[in-house]
Amino acid sequence: MELLQLQYFIAVARLEHMTEAAHSLHVTQSSLSKTIQRLEEDLGVPLFDRTGRKLRLNESGSIFLPRAEKALFELEQGRQELRDLSSLEPGTLKLAVTTASTLPNLLREFRKKLPAIHFHVQMLSMPEMITLLNRGEVDFCLASPPVRGEQIECRIVCMDPIFVAVPAGHRFAKRSSLSLIELKDEWFVGVKKGYGIRDTIDAVCQTAGFTPCYVYEGDEPARLIALVEAEVGLAFIPGTAKSPQDQILLIPVRDHDLVREIALLWHKDRYISQAGQVFREVVTEYFAPDSN
Structure with a gap:
């Protein structure tokens, strides 16, 4: 089983469409299809029910998907930790928000402390935000109302x-x-x-x-x-x-x-980079009662 097979499988499982998945991965549809077929051969079971280019996870695929996501999640955590230790590149802090009114000031304060760090912010609905947080595709969320879950750390800040x-x-x-x-x-x-x-x-x-x-x-x-x-x-x-x-x-x-209530959320099992720790401190300090 190859890492590339897992990456391609997750993309197809989320989109349930071969053409759209190939486009998102910047590969040809034939290459993607062959990679998925090899994975199914390695596992010994089909993972999708197919109707033309449309695919739907079958029972085996639904069982395998969270395992594949967890495996890639752990590998990404290791990559981020090593990058953080080596400081070879500035990295990007990824944020999702349901409330953006305080965001400009927060980002300004963060940039004062770490001007070289890039950041990417998405304004999302609550379900979209939690999905990305659980997948490890964002580092922090600013949410209102707060969200609590088994894998989510929730800190009320305002x-x-x-x-x-x-x-x-x-x-x-x-x-x-x-x-x-x-x-x-x-x-x-x-x-x-x-x-x-x-x-x-x-x-x-x-x-x-x-x-x-x-x-x-x-x-x-x-x-x-x-x-x-x-x-x-x-x-x-x-x-x-x-x-x-x-x-x-x-x-x-x-x-x-x-x-x-405005809450700062992060994944309990996700590695928090040095930049992430600074951002968390900036948010906490910004909303502290004696800071305004």
Whole structure:
């Protein structure tokens, strides 16, 4: 059994399509197909049910996939640890976030300490983020709400109050606080379902007796403030998301404790590089009560 066979098998298993897997691996479809066939011959069982170019893991493939992923995961951990010890290359810190309001400042502070380290950030829904974390494809996640699991280390770093964002000319603009039920007939702009703050808000509103009417649902939280300024709708905005330049007002909700917990997540079994340790320290220090 060869390492390349495992890499190709995992790619095909995740995409369940030979052409798409070949494209993602930058190999020809015929080469990929032959490699998978050799792996099946080595194992003595087929791993997929085939219908044209479409493949679906069979029972044997489903049993073998987590073992193959774990084997490659461990090899990647060893490679990263050796690279870290030798310091032959700067490396890349890979992050996934469901909340990005604090990210610019965090990355600025991190870059001050390690300017040579590259980083790559993805804005994802919660299920997508946890999938990549469990696969070892990201080093850390900033998530709201927190996620706890057998393989996930979860550290709450911030309690971020959530406000109702209204434009300057709105009838609520001069209010010092609002009752949640007063918002039942308003139009809202928000992120799509699957993002932590959206799910939290929808659940709280349902306890108050209504479902928010969304006229806009997107995957770019930063766009919401501009939509509120344009009087498209109101929004539930965390306190960390507003900047002094924004032409909106944030009004607290008095009858519900609207707060989101921001957590830093990492894989318990994943090797944490020196750069990763520095990033974790930066996040902890940034959110420390006496740091702001």
